[in-house]
Amino acid sequence: xxxxxxxxxxxxxxxxxxxxxxxxxxxxxxxxxxxPQAEDRAKPDTAKPDTARPEAxxxxxxxxxxxxxxxxxxxxxxxxxxGISKLIERRLDRSGSATADLLxxxxxxxxxSRDFPLAVELMDRVLxxxxxxxxxxxxxxxxxxxxxxxAAAIADLQRALVLEPRHYEAWATLGRVYLxxxxxxxxxxxxxxxxxxxxxxxxxxxxxxxxxxxxxGRDL
Numbered sequence: 001x002x003x004x005x006x007x008x009x010x011x012x013x014x015x016x017x018x019x020x021x022x023x024x025x026x027x028x029x030x031x032x033x034x035x036p037q038a039e040d041r042a043k044p045d046t047a048k049p050d051t052a053r054p055e056a057x058x059x060x061x062x063x064x065x066x067x068x069x070x071x072x073x074x075x076x077x078x079x080x081x082x083g084i085s086k087l088i089e090r091r092l093d094r095s096g097s098a099t100a101d102l103l104x105x106x107x108x109x110x111x112x113s114r115d116f117p118l119a120v121e122l123m124d125r126v127l128x129x130x131x132x133x134x135x136x137x138x139x140x141x142x143x144x145x146x147x148x149x150x151a152a153a154i155a156d157l158q159r160a161l162v163l164e165p166r167h168y169e170a171w172a173t174l175g176r177v178y179l180x181x182x183x184x185x186x187x188x189x190x191x192x193x194x195x196x197x198x199x200x201x202x203x204x205x206x207x208x209x210x211x212x213x214x215x216x217g218r219d220l
Contacts, residue, residue, distance in 0.1 A: 065091050068087055068088050068091070072085060072197070073196075073197065073199065081198070081200040081201075085198060085201075089169075092134065092135045092167065095126070095129075095130045095133045095135070096133070097129050099129060100129045100136070103122050103123075103125050103126045103129075104123070104139065106122050107119045107123050107139065107143070110122060111142075111143065116147050119143045120140065120143050126140075127140065132163060133163070134160045134161075134164035135167075136160075137156045137160035137170075138156070138157065138160040138167060138169065138170045140156050141154075141160065141170070141173065142173065144156060150180065153173075153177050154177055157173060157174045157177070158174075171191070171193040171194035171197070172190070172201065172204055174190040175187045175188070175189075175191040175194065175204075175207065179207075179211075184211050184215050185215055187207075188208065188212065191204050191207045195208060
């Protein structure tokens with residue numbers, strides 16, 4: 001039978017020192033959180049979405065009214081000119097008041113049914129609400145034109161052009177009213193103002209070509 005001999009104090013101390021130098025056993029999983037390693041710290045944080053947006057991918061703001069008028073003057077393509085003119089007219093059609101827009105729509109319906117007195121009354125209300133709306137004055141001028149009240153039509157068109165001097169449709173209508181009064185000098189001047197703003201406008205150039213030989217040389 002093997003007998004265990006008692007160790008001396010010096011031998012016991014050596015055993016304790018030797019066990020302290022042995023590597024510690026790995027901790028069971030989940031019992032301790034390990035320190036992040038260098039390679040972990042170097043990895044990018046993919047959990048955060050990349051909110052940066054390339055400049056080219058951002059939507060462009062709509063063209064200003066000034067830019068549209070400039071493009072309308074410069075384009076040499078009839079189809080493009082018509083497209084630009086529609087964009088301009090949409091801007092000019094905005095009264096800034098939902099009530100005024102509704103009354104204007106009803107005035108248009110009255111015009112379509114040839115109820116011109118009702119259309120005038122409705123446009124009177126519109127202009128009371130929005131006296132600074134150029135298109136409103138131009139539309140009421142059209143109603144006066146259909147009522148053969150040419151003086152009132154001219155007054156409304158002039159008011160529209162004070163508010164928006166680039167209103168080429170108002171200039172063209174003013175030219176037609178002057179022409180109906182046989183005032184060829186003023187008619188030609190108005191047509192030329194319309195053509196300067198919208199060179200490819202339907203029928204304006206033909207009106208200028210017809211009137212110019214008769215009027216040129218007179219004082220405008």
